[in-house]
Amino acid sequence: MLARTAGEGAPLLQGSDEALLRVEGLTVDFGGVRVVDDVSFELMRGRTLGLVGESGSGKSVTARAILGLVATGGRIAAGSVHFQNRDLVRATRHELREIRGRDIAMIFQEPRRALDPSFKIGTQIAAVARRHLGLGKAQAWKHATQLLSEMRIPQAALRMHDYPHQFSGGMCQRVMLAMALVASPKVLIADEPTTALDVSVQARILELIREIQVERDLSVLFISHDLGVIAEMCDEVAVMYAGHLVERAAVESIFGHPRHPYTQALLDSLPQRGVGRFHQIRGTIPMPGEWPSGCRFAPRCDFAEPRCSAPERVALVEAADRHLARCVRTAELDLEGVE
Amino acid sequence: MSEATVDVFDPRRVKRLAGRHRVWSTFAGNKVALVALGVYGVFVFLAIFAPWLGAHPNDVDASAFLKGPSADHLLGTDQLGRDVLSRLIAGCRVDLVAVLEALGIAAGIGIPVGLFSGYVGGWVDVAVARVADAVLAFPSLILAIGIVGILGPGLTQAMVAVGVVLTPRFFRVARSCALAAAREGFVEAAIADGCTTRRILFRYVLPEASGPVLVQTTYSIGYVIAAEASLGFLGLGVRPPQASWGSMIAQGFAVVRQSSYLVIPPSLVVIVAVSAAFLLGDGLRDAIHSSTSRRQ
């Protein structure tokens, strides 16, 4: 298999599938320190793309940067985010505010904290409806109630009058989903939506997201550090490490035949992988500002050789059909993957 | 018997000395606080050495009534021909005495009672804390004026009043330090060793409280100066013809239509003194917090 060097922003799939969201070369700095480095991916219509990585990999920052929600002190240094014939990076604040919540919606990791404790949840959901759908107060309230019951919250009409602290974590996430979907967006960005929830609740929320996706033909960008969840939810996976995208492919390829040692290491550390094979990746992920030159994973990599650290930057190459990997040795390695 | 061994090598003492060093170095890095400290150094120096500096606060220069700054009178004269600069320096002395009197009472009563109350706990603590709360319910200056009304006018009486008003604040600071210290391991060890309560309070609890108490003292100095100025302005503090900054402002205000200048020097001096106290307090508080957080 020839390893062809693909252009950094080359689309993964050509053809009839529509790319709703195209991120090209996205680079984010925080006070002069690079946090996200040249990340590119596409979100196809009706599909789910998973963005995987440890904390510190830059995946959350990437997700927020798409909506222009970089925290204070940060800025988008380079790259573009194409959505509906517009580059969101160059959009005005006004344009961004139109898109947020209406075309692209986001749900967060800690749903309780993302809800305003001083207002009823009904008011908060209805506020989004009024903002983006131009509905009057009563109509917006009705619409919000409708959505709340679609999210399987019992006695929705009554619960609209409750405050966030009266809901459990799982229910707060449903409230957030209702808020996200109230204006019928085309893209949903889910930033670790189940990480803070109990395992049993997790499964139900994930199921709900899957149902919503099918019902509404929604495209989902799903961010997580949990490969198990990613395997369940995603059609395509992009792996991030130290600000870089290190591997990107369909979910079966990533799990069945990974092309980057980091992905393999992540798979190895999955608890389901047989008893007694609990394998932690040695070392720790380098923080922004401490990225080594050459391959950033080399210090922790079982397959590393001196030439891995030689180039200034390792390029993203097409290691297999529609399967990109940022590894010097990707052509030589035969990684086993998982079932 | 155990007291002797505790004195020879005391790990707490080592920790405390290291902490003290950290406090000092943090404080020394705070330029604003250092300037404030310097300002106070000047005030104290002037206060102590006033008589030897050639200050003549009560001498009347019949040739110069209400004049602006000149070679003879660096800051001008008031409506009775007295030298403003001299009176300001004399006012330093008055304020030094005022601070010592007021804080003597406030700290002298507040700290021991607070330490004891916080350490002992129980219903005694509840009762005493309630009393402190009650005193704090009175607006400070109104209570002070009330006490001066009862005791009669005069600097000492005014400072007794201010002292009473400040006592609950020192009480609270000392009490909260004692409450925290009572839980510390070395206090329990001392109890097990059979030390008397008084010894425990003095040797072990008091040093723990020294930081916050020092900060409270510094802020209180600013408060006392402001209170003395207010009372002096109203004529409830120093008796004439003695000079105090507050009474100087009052005198200047009396002739404000003839001379806009006279109120300015004493006003500025009060503002500088109070600001310096607050800035110094802030600097100390930051220095102490940084050392306690690093201790862990």
Place this chain on the structure above:
Amino acid sequence: MLRASVRRIVSIVPTLVLVVFMSFILQAATPGDAARIIAGPLGSETEIARIRDELDLNKPLVVQFGDYIWRIVHGNLGVSALTGIRVTKTIFDAIPVTMSLVLVALSFALILALTGGVLAALRRNTWVDRVITGTAAVGLAVPAFITGVLLVLVVAVQLRWLPATGYAYLSDGFWPWLSHLILPGLALSLVSASELTRFVRSSFVDTLDRDYIRAAEAYGLSALTVVGGRAAKNAAAPVLTVFGLQVGRLLSSAVVVEGLFSIPGFGTLAFQSAINRDIPLIQGVVLVAAGFVMLMNLLTDLLYPVLNPRLRD
């Protein structure tokens, strides 16, 4: 919430009793003979004896205290030693004047603090923020009467824009009433405004950093909704507590400011009672002042859960 409120109301009773006791004890703490002082330097021996009898100064302290409480419950604060007028009446005549002044001062303080604090929070760490925060730091250290003196100097004497002293009753017209209150109100407000500004700023900065504000932004809600509605409501609660505590400080500063501006209010009353050593009046003034502060603290505490729904259950 109701139970907590009732408990809070009940909790002030012991403190209230102590406060009443302290007002009472002022009389006993008088150095020398209270009756002699009340009678004044011109009082004859019969006069003094009469006063002593009237005020029951011969009875044991406990009995006196009991009588004192009984009288207070019936709204009788005694009679002024100087004027012979009932203390209650004198105080209640003076209160509206001071309330006008305090109202104006609080309004100024709120306006200044809200604009300054919010502006500083939104423009955190820029020069705007530094100027505002620095001014507030200095403002804290300037005693109210000095501000008053300087204001009179500049505005009344030099510029002649506003009257320097005196008080006009509302019945004499709105502008005279207001114009006489602007300078003293401003002087009174500065220290509170400084403290409130710092507080508003930190409360806003704190709130703006919260996740739910970020989330609101993620849903495209406009800046006005976010800052004006959401952030304000969340930042309001802590600001309210500090606001409630300003009343005590304002009453204290009012004593000197009223003296300075010749305003015949509660503060001037306090001052005169002290100068004249009018013991019954002093007791009344001190008690009413403390009672009022306790009332304000209570109201603030009761109002807090209204703004912070989490505390309601």
